[in-house]
Amino acid sequence: MEDLKKRIRANKLRNYLFLIIGLLATLVGLLLLCTLLIDLALDGASRLSMKFLLSFPSRFPEQAGILSAWVGSFLVLLVTALAAIPLGVATGIYLEEYGKKNWLTDIIEINIANLAGVPSIVYGLLALGLFVYFLKLGESILTGGLTLALLILPTVIMATREAIRAIPNSIREASYALGATKWQTVQWHIIPYSTGGILTGIIIGLSRAIGETAPIITVGALTFIAFLPSPPLTPEFPYFSFQWLMDPFTVMPIQMFNWVSRPQKEFQLNAAAAGLILMAMTLLMNGLAVYLRYKFRKRVKW
Amino acid sequence: MNHTRKRKIKESAIEAALLVCALFSVFITVSIVFILSYESFGFFREVPLRDFFLGTQWTPLFANPKFGILPLITGTLLTTGIAVLVALPLGLLVAVYLSEFAPHRLREIIKPALELLAAVPTVVYGYFALLFLTPILQGFLPELSGFNALSPGIIMGIMIIPYVSSVSEDAMIAVPMHIREGSYAMGATKLQTAFKVVIPSAFSGIAAAFIIGISRAIGETMVVAIAAGGMPNLTANPLEPVQTLTAFIVQVSLGDAPHGTVAYKTIFAAGITLFFMTLGLNILGFWLRKRIRELY
Numbered sequence: 001m002e003d004l005k006k007r008i009r010a011n012k013l014r015n016y017l018f019l020i021i022g023l024l025a026t027l028v029g030l031l032l033l034c035t036l037l038i039d040l041a042l043d044g045a046s047r048l049s050m051k052f053l054l055s056f057p058s059r060f061p062e063q064a065g066i067l068s069a070w071v072g073s074f075l076v077l078l079v080t081a082l083a084a085i086p087l088g089v090a091t092g093i094y095l096e097e098y099g100k101k102n103w104l105t106d107i108i109e110i111n112i113a114n115l116a117g118v119p120s121i122v123y124g125l126l127a128l129g130l131f132v133y134f135l136k137l138g139e140s141i142l143t144g145g146l147t148l149a150l151l152i153l154p155t156v157i158m159a160t161r162e163a164i165r166a167i168p169n170s171i172r173e174a175s176y177a178l179g180a181t182k183w184q185t186v187q188w189h190i191i192p193y194s195t196g197g198i199l200t201g202i203i204i205g206l207s208r209a210i211g212e213t214a215p216i217i218t219v220g221a222l223t224f225i226a227f228l229p230s231p232p233l234t235p236e237f238p239y240f241s242f243q244w245l246m247d248p249f250t251v252m253p254i255q256m257f258n259w260v261s262r263p264q265k266e267f268q269l270n271a272a273a274a275g276l277i278l279m280a281m282t283l284l285m286n287g288l289a290v291y292l293r294y295k296f297r298k299r300v301k302w
Numbered sequence: 303m304n305h306t307r308k309r310k311i312k313e314s315a316i317e318a319a320l321l322v323c324a325l326f327s328v329f330i331t332v333s334i335v336f337i338l339s340y341e342s343f344g345f346f347r348e349v350p351l352r353d354f355f356l357g358t359q360w361t362p363l364f365a366n367p368k369f370g371i372l373p374l375i376t377g378t379l380l381t382t383g384i385a386v387l388v389a390l391p392l393g394l395l396v397a398v399y400l401s402e403f404a405p406h407r408l409r410e411i412i413k414p415a416l417e418l419l420a421a422v423p424t425v426v427y428g429y430f431a432l433l434f435l436t437p438i439l440q441g442f443l444p445e446l447s448g449f450n451a452l453s454p455g456i457i458m459g460i461m462i463i464p465y466v467s468s469v470s471e472d473a474m475i476a477v478p479m480h481i482r483e484g485s486y487a488m489g490a491t492k493l494q495t496a497f498k499v500v501i502p503s504a505f506s507g508i509a510a511a512f513i514i515g516i517s518r519a520i521g522e523t524m525v526v527a528i529a530a531g532g533m534p535n536l537t538a539n540p541l542e543p544v545q546t547l548t549a550f551i552v553q554v555s556l557g558d559a560p561h562g563t564v565a566y567k568t569i570f571a572a573g574i575t576l577f578f579m580t581l582g583l584n585i586l587g588f589w590l591r592k593r594i595r596e597l598y
Contacts, residue, residue, distance in 0.1 A: 015491040022399025025392050026412055029419045029463050036422070036430050043433075090323035098317050099324070110588065111328050117514065117584035118577070119521025121548050122334060124555075125573040129337035133561055150330055157327070181309060183316045204421075211423025214523035214548065218555045218569075253425040253524075260429050260528055268433060275426045286421050290414045 040279060044272030052273060056226040057255065061266035066274055068225045069255035072141070073210055075229060075244060076251055079145020080209050084152050085202055091153075092160025092198075097186055116154035123151045124218025132219055139220040141229060142245040147215050152205035159201020163194035196296025200289045207285035211278060213253040225250040252278050338577055341570035348564060354571070360534035360545075362568045363554070369568070371575060373534035377544035378576075381455045381526050384540055385519040388459025390512055393466025394501075397511075400467070401474040402496045413468075420464045428528030431457040436529065449531025449543035458519050458526070466515040469591070473507020474500050510590035517583040521576065523548035547576045 055065025091112075099105040127147035131137045137146075167190060175185040229247035252274060259271035346354070349369045357370020396416070400409050436453040440446045446453075477500050485495040501508065523546075531543025532553050545553070551569045559565040 011491045011494065015493040018399075018493045018496075019403055022395055022403055025395035026399055026404075026416070028392055029396075029416055029460055030412075032460050033415075033419060033422070035434075036426065039430065039434050040426070087323050087326060090320050091327060094317075094320035094324040098320055108324050108328060111331050113588050114581065114584050115327060115330060117517055117580060117587070118334065119523070119548065119580055121521065121523045121551055122338075122573055122577050122580075125551070125570060126330075126334045126337055128555075129341060129570075130333055134337075153327065153330070181313050183313055207421060211421075211425070213423070213425045214527075214552060217552055220555065253423050256429070257425050257524065257528065260425070260432065268429075271429055275423075275429055278423050279426060282421055282423060283418070286414075286418060 037279065040272050040276045043269055044274075044276040047269050047273035048276065052270075057250075057258075058226070061264065061270055064259075064267075064270055066252065066255055066277070068228060069250050069252045069274070070277075071228055072144075072225070072249035073251040075141050076144045076148065076216075076249065077206060077210055079142060079245070080148040080152065081202070081206060083146055083149035084156050084205065087149075088153050088156025088202075088205075089160050089198060091157045092164060093186060093190070095157070096161050096164040097182065097190060112154050112157055116158070120151055120212055121214040121218060123147060124215030126150070127215060127219045138246065139248055140246045141249045143219050144216055144221060144249060144251070147219055148209040148212055151212060151215060152209050155205035155208065156198075156201055159204070160194065160198050163197025163201070164190055166197065167193050196292055200293045200296075203285050203289040203292070207282050207289070210251075210285070211253055211282055213257055216251055216254055217257075221248070221250055221254055252281075334577065338570055338574040341567055342574045345564070345567035345571040348567075349571075358536050360550075363557075363565055367564070369571075371547075371572070373536040374545060374547045374550055374572060375575070376536055376538065377451070377526075377530070377534065378520055378546040378548070378579075380451045380538060380540060380544055381458065381530060381546055382516060382519040384452060384455025385458035385462060385522075386512075386516055388456055389462045389466050389515050389519070392459070393463045393511065393515065394470060394508065396463060396467040397470035397474060397508075398496050398501070401471045402492060402500060416464045416467065419461055422461070424461070424522065424524040425528070427457050427461055428454070428525045431525055431529035443541060446541045447531075447543055449529065449533075450541050451530055451544045452540040454525045454529040455540065457529070458522050461522070461525070462515045462518045465518055466511045469511035469514055470504070470508045473504035473511065476507065477503045506590045506593045510587045513583050513587040513590065517580045517587065520583070521548065521580050523552060527552040547572045551576075 052065045053070070054067050055063060056067055057069075058064040091108075095105065095108065099108070124147065127143060127150070131143040131146055132139060137143045171189055171193070172185055175189050180188070225248060229244035229249060231244070256271050256274040256278060259267045259274065262268070354369055354371050356372070357368055358372050359368040359370050360373045361368045400412065404412065431454045432449075435457060436446070436448060436450065439453055443452075481499060481503060482495055485499045490498070526546045527549040530546065530549060532545055532549065533543045534545045534550070535542055537544065550572050554565055554569045557565075559569070
């Protein structure tokens with residue numbers, strides 16, 4: 001009897017011990033994240049200023065800034081969003097609402113699951129062969145944007161599918177009962193009700209795109225760009241221009257990579273400052289996604 | 303009547319357009335395979351397969367180039383191995399804690415916070431590995447060189463924790479409650495139930511999580527490109543600098559490798575090696591994950 005009591009006590013003790021070990025294991029990652037932010041802030045905060053945001057890169061670390069980098073990141077992301085959102089949402093709608101259970105749908109599904117696991121640098125090689133040399137788009141903003149669009153396409157598709165799957169069948173049946181066609185049901189019910197989930201997925205995808213470095217290096221984005229792309233609006237007729245799509249560019253993570261790989265301490269401070277801004281953008285976008293998910297989940301009651 | 307027919311045509315046109323969009327993703331995969339094979343075919347015409355797979359020196363940019371891929375593969379396996387040693391135990395512990403022990407509210411906070419680890423730009427992790435972790439590790443290990451496999455390996459490991467933990471956790475949550483209740487009824491504690499009942503039941507899902515984590519580590523680029531050095535090095539010593547498949551592609555892309563030269567083709571040869579390594583793992587992971595869904 002005594003022996004049994006001892007064993008029960010020991011088992012309970014182990015159980016409590018694991019509560020602590022599990023919590024500690026969970027905190028390792030979060031602690032690293034905090035350390036990383038503090039380290040970046042300690043190194044980079046002194047370099048943060050309006051001048052840093054509005055200067056071009058330079059040979060002199062004190063004069064260097066990230067103007068061309070953030071403008072480039074913004075434009076590339078614009079192209080990415082315009083390409084990935086329609087394509088991804090359309091694919092998601094097809095797979096959930098139209099696709100029948102047959103080999104074609106199976107192939108598309110397996111294929112998307114596989115694409116999600118392809119290393120980002122392989123997308124870079126694809127873009128180098130396809131966009132730069134085969135389609136002759138050059139090392140341009142268009143190439144960069146399309147490359148990242150391919151990269152985040154699986155994320156957008158999966159988010160769309162998940163959001164659509166959450167809509168109960170009764171909604172579809174009610175719509176059909178009123179004589180609506182399939183597309184009318186999709187247009188007036190499925191898309192509006194899944195907007196929250198889709199938006200969350202898009203933002204997560206774009207936040208991944210903004211930090212991607214490897215595929216952009218492979219397509220040959222220059223690292224020293226001391227000029228801005230041509231403006232989209234012009235003083236003469238027809239008042240707008242798409243020349244900027246074909247201009248060379250750099251993006252935030254590339255600028256940071258360039259500064260990290262230099263031996264001088266001053267450039268590394270610049271890298272930390274650029275990293276701080278990059279982290280702020282990523283965290284902001286992820287925070288927004290979490291907030292949207294929470295808000296839409298609370299609002300929708302079937 | 304006319305109206306109905308118009309409506310039917312419009313409906314089929316929309317369905318066809320959506321199908322074309324869906325097929326585009328298949329086109330992406332086909333073009334990846336085609337472009338990688340096409341460009342590396344040119345490479346393998348100049349370099350025999352034997353030298354490529356069995357050669358122990360990788361010096362493609364030298365005057366007397368040698369094309370043995372082994373040093374890049376061992377470099378990749380070394381950094382991946384270190385990452386796996388960090389990520390698998392921690393990821394599994396996190397998954398067990400979150401699915402079996404943590405109170406619901408805490409889980410709702412910790413899960414999105416952990417996902418952030420996978421959202422941090424990898425170039426920032428590279429900065430952190432090179433300028434923060436390596437100097438600290440050098441305090442304990444004086445023989446550690448400035449560029450090494452250890453520090454980026456550890457950082458990559460922490461980076462892939464959320465991939466490992468979230469898939470394992472999904473698998474554990476899918477284990478039906480009555481299996482746990484059976485265990486509790488026999489007098490087992492939560493800990494015993496978690497490790498002796500839930501983990502074995504969720505085994506194929508957890509294996510899938512591990513495989514996804516390993517595949518991520520193999521394909522990771524910027525952390526190793528920044529902090530592991532640029533020296534192809536046939537070694538198993540984590541304290542030395544190494545070069546991975548991915549870091550080599552970055553190194554060549556940064557320099558000037560004109561279209562059609564052997565240097566240009568080497569990155570596709572390295573790329574196709576990388577692609578098939580991750581493809582094999584991804585297919586295995588996909589198959590294992592599909593099995594959990596069918597199990598219950």
